[in-house]
Amino acid sequence: MDLESHSAPARGLRRYIRLVEDALGxxxxxxYVQLETPVSAYIALNGQLPGFADRDVALIWDEEHGWAGAVESRCGEDLLVLAYLGDRILPPPRVVAAFAERLFAGELPGPPEPPALRQAHAADDLPVLLAEYAEPARALTGLARV
Incomplete structure (x- = not known):
C-alpha cells in the first residue's frame, strides 16, 4: 500500500503516530513515517532498556506486523526487534504506550516473532482505519487576508 502524501490515510497515519507520541509523553x-510500501513508522524513545544500556531504543510500526519494540544493533545500521505488540494493526495509542512502559520495566511484553496481521498489498480496511485518525484537510479558500 503506497499512500499519497496528502490523502486521508496518510494524514491519519501521521496523526496516529503523534497520538502515540503524546501517550508516551x-x-x-x-x-518519521514512510508512505511507500511497506508503509511504516519509527519513534525514537528516551532512555535505555535493561540489558541494552549502550543502545538507542525505538518503537517501530509497519503495515504488515504492527508495533514492535527494538534497539539499535551494534553495527548501527539495523534494528534488533525484541518484542511485537501483536494482535491489532492499529491498537489505541495508550496500549502502545503501555507496551513501551513494559519494555522499559525489563519485560518482553510480546513475542519476538512478527505476527502476520496483514499483507502489504492487501485490499482491506487499513486505509479506512488510518483515515479515521485524519484531521480534516485545511481549506485553502478564505485564508488570505487583505
Missing amino acids: LTGQGS
Whole structure:
C-alpha cells in the first residue's frame, strides 16, 4: 500500500503516530513515517532498556506486523526487534504506550516473532482505519487576508 502524501490515510497515519507520541509523553522530534510500501513508522524513545544500556531504543510500526519494540544493533545500521505488540494493526495509542512502559520495566511484553496481521498489498480496511485518525484537510479558500 503506497499512500499519497496528502490523502486521508496518510494524514491519519501521521496523526496516529503523534497520538502515540503524546501517550508516551514525547514531543514528536524523533519520529518519521514512510508512505511507500511497506508503509511504516519509527519513534525514537528516551532512555535505555535493561540489558541494552549502550543502545538507542525505538518503537517501530509497519503495515504488515504492527508495533514492535527494538534497539539499535551494534553495527548501527539495523534494528534488533525484541518484542511485537501483536494482535491489532492499529491498537489505541495508550496500549502502545503501555507496551513501551513494559519494555522499559525489563519485560518482553510480546513475542519476538512478527505476527502476520496483514499483507502489504492487501485490499482491506487499513486505509479506512488510518483515515479515521485524519484531521480534516485545511481549506485553502478564505485564508488570505487583505
